[in-house]
Amino acid sequence: MNVVIMGCGRVGAQLAALLEEAGHKVAVLDTEPYSFRRLPAAFKGTPLVGDGTDEEYLKKAGIEEADAFVAVTQGDNRNVMAAQIAKHVYNVPKVVCRIYDPIREELYHTLGLETISPTMVGAQLLRDKVVG
Amino acid sequence: MVQGGESVKYTKFLVPVTGKKADDDIVRTACVLARRSKGKVYVVHVIQVSRALPLDAEVEPETQSGENVLANAEKIADMTDSQVETEILQARETGPAIVDEAVERGVDMIIMGLEYKKRFGEFDMGDTVPYVLRNAPCPVLLWRGPMGEAEA
Amino acid sequence: MYIIVVGGGKVGYYLSQALLSEGHEVLILEKDAAKCDAICEQLGSVVVRGDGCEARTLAEVGTERADMFIAVTNEDEDNLVACQVAKHKFKVPRTIARINNPKNEALFKKLGIDVTVSSTNLILEHIQEEVPTHPLVHLLTLKGGDLEIVEVKIPPDSSVVGKRMRQIVFPPDSVICLMIGKWGPKVPTGDTILEADAQVVAVTRPEAEGALRAALTE
Numbered sequence: 001m002n003v004v005i006m007g008c009g010r011v012g013a014q015l016a017a018l019l020e021e022a023g024h025k026v027a028v029l030d031t032e033p034y035s036f037r038r039l040p041a042a043f044k045g046t047p048l049v050g051d052g053t054d055e056e057y058l059k060k061a062g063i064e065e066a067d068a069f070v071a072v073t074q075g076d077n078r079n080v081m082a083a084q085i086a087k088h089v090y091n092v093p094k095v096v097c098r099i100y101d102p103i104r105e106e107l108y109h110t111l112g113l114e115t116i117s118p119t120m121v122g123a124q125l126l127r128d129k130v131v132g
Numbered sequence: 133m134v135q136g137g138e139s140v141k142y143t144k145f146l147v148p149v150t151g152k153k154a155d156d157d158i159v160r161t162a163c164v165l166a167r168r169s170k171g172k173v174y175v176v177h178v179i180q181v182s183r184a185l186p187l188d189a190e191v192e193p194e195t196q197s198g199e200n201v202l203a204n205a206e207k208i209a210d211m212t213d214s215q216v217e218t219e220i221l222q223a224r225e226t227g228p229a230i231v232d233e234a235v236e237r238g239v240d241m242i243i244m245g246l247e248y249k250k251r252f253g254e255f256d257m258g259d260t261v262p263y264v265l266r267n268a269p270c271p272v273l274l275w276r277g278p279m280g281e282a283e284a
Numbered sequence: 285m286y287i288i289v290v291g292g293g294k295v296g297y298y299l300s301q302a303l304l305s306e307g308h309e310v311l312i313l314e315k316d317a318a319k320c321d322a323i324c325e326q327l328g329s330v331v332v333r334g335d336g337c338e339a340r341t342l343a344e345v346g347t348e349r350a351d352m353f354i355a356v357t358n359e360d361e362d363n364l365v366a367c368q369v370a371k372h373k374f375k376v377p378r379t380i381a382r383i384n385n386p387k388n389e390a391l392f393k394k395l396g397i398d399v400t401v402s403s404t405n406l407i408l409e410h411i412q413e414e415v416p417t418h419p420l421v422h423l424l425t426l427k428g429g430d431l432e433i434v435e436v437k438i439p440p441d442s443s444v445v446g447k448r449m450r451q452i453v454f455p456p457d458s459v460i461c462l463m464i465g466k467w468g469p470k471v472p473t474g475d476t477i478l479e480a481d482a483q484v485v486a487v488t489r490p491e492a493e494g495a496l497r498a499a500l501t502e
Contacts, residue, residue: 053361055387056473077337077361080368084395103339104365107373183311183332184346186286224329 004066006052007073013038027061052082068094143171144239151201154245159205163214173216175205178226227263243273288350290336290366291357292319336366347374356382420497436500440480450474455495458488
C-alpha cells in the first residue's frame with residue numbers, strides 16, 4: 001500500500017516505522033524538519049517538509065496514488081481538515097484521523113470520517129487498569 | 133457622617149441584592165444613610181439569563197425567586213421606616229448590569245454584599261464584585277460577610 | 285437575528301460592532317483573555333471566552349438558536365471546523381467562514397460551508413476591474429510607507445514566460461505573493477511556471493519597483 005502520514009510526532013513516526021516494516025510505501029509530512037529525527041535511521045520512505053492542509057504538499061507526498069492517509073498532527077482541526085481533503089478531494093480509499101477532543105471526534109465520526117480519540121481510548125485503558 | 137465639616141452628600145443609592153445573607157445588612161445600611169440625606173434607595177436583583185435563551189425570555193423560577201428577594205428587601209426597609217424602589221433586571225452578566233444601572237440612574241453610591249467564600253481552597257470574590265469595583269463611576273461600599281458562615 | 289462570531293481579532297471586532305449597530309444580538313467567542321476584556325470594555329457583555337470549535341462552549345452560548353454563525357479567525361482549519369460543528373451539531377442555518385488562503389475556497393464550499401469570504405480574492409476582484417494595461421500598478425502602501433503592494437502583468441513577449449519562479453532573479457525585499465493565471469489565483473512556489481498575461485501581485489520597496497518590473501516584463 002501507499003500510505004501518506006501527516007504529522008511526524010511520536011505516533012506518526014512509530015506508525016511510519018511499523019508500516020514500512022510491514023512492507024508498505026510510506027510518505028511522512030511535517031511542517032517542522034526537526035520532527036523527522038524521530039524516524040528510524042534506516043527509514044526508506046519519503047519525509048517531506050510541508051503543510052498537509054495544503055493540496056500542493058499533499059500532491060508532492062503522493063496523495064493522488066495513496067491507498068491510505070493518516071492525520072496525526074497535534075492539532076485536531078488540522079487533522080480534520082487534511083482528512084477531509086484526502087477523503088473528499090482525492091478520494092483516498094482509507095482515511096484515518098486523530099481527534100483528541102472526544103466530542104469533536106464523535107461529530108466527525110457521524111459525518112463519515114474514520115476517527116480515533118486517544119483521550120477516550122487512553123482514559124478507558126487506564127480505567128480498566130485501575131478497576132479491572 | 134462627618135460632623136462639623138462639609139459632609140459629602142450621598143442621596144441616591146443602588147443596592148444589588150442576591151438572596152444571600154448580606155442582603156439584610158446592605159439594605160438596612162442604605163436605608164439608614166438615605167434617611168440622613170433624605171435620599172432614595174434603588175434595590176435591584178439581576179437575573180443572569182443563559183445565552184441559550186434570548187435576553188428577554190421569561191425565566192419563571194428565577195423571576196419568582198427574584199421577587200421574593202425584593203420582597204424581603206422591602207420588608208427590611210419597612211423596619212427602618214424607609215421606602216425603597218425595587219426592580220428585576222435580566223442581563224447576560226451581573227457586573228456590567230449593575231454598573232449600567234448605576235450610570236442610568238445616576239446614583240452616588242453602590243452598596244453591595246459579598247459572602248465570604250472559598251473556591252478551590254482559596255478566598256474567592258467571584259466576577260461581579262471585582263467588575264463593579266473596577267468599573268463603577270461612583271463610590272462603592274462593600275460589605276463582606278463574616279468568615280466561616282457561608283462555607284458549605 | 286442572533287449571530288455568533290468566532291474570533292475576536294480585528295475582523296471579528298469590527299464585524300461585531302457593525303452587526304450590533306444594526307440591532308442584531310451578537311456574541312463573540314474568543315480564546316484570549318486579554319482580547320475578551322478589551323472587547324467587553326468597548327462593546328459590553330457580548331463576548332465569552334472559549335474555543336469556538338468546542339461543542340460544549342457552543343452549547344453554553346445557545347448555538348442552537350443562532351441564525352448565523354461566522355468564523356473569522358486567522359486559521360482556516362479552525363474556521364472550517366467551527367462552522368462544521370455549528371452546522372452539523374447545532375443545525376445553524378447559515379455558516380460563514382473567512383478564508384485566509386484563497387486555495388481553500390473551493391474546498392470549504394465542497395465541505396458544506398454556506399458562504400466563504402476571502403479577503404485576498406476580494407482584493408483581486410477589485411484589481412481585475414481596475415487594472416489598466418500598465419505593466420506595474422500600485423495597489424497599496426503598507427504601514428510605515430517603506431513597503432508597497434504592486435501588480436505586474438506579464439507581457440507575452442517577456443523573457444520570463446515559461447520559466448519557473450526560482451529561475452528568476454528578483455530585487456531584494458521583493459516577494460511575489462500571488463499569481464493569477466488562466467486557472468485562477470495561485471500562491472506561487474519556486475516551481476510555479478510564469479504564464480503570459482498572468483497577473484502577479486508582489487510586495488516590494490519603492491526603490492526596487494523598477495527592478496521588479498524589469499525582472500518580470502523584459
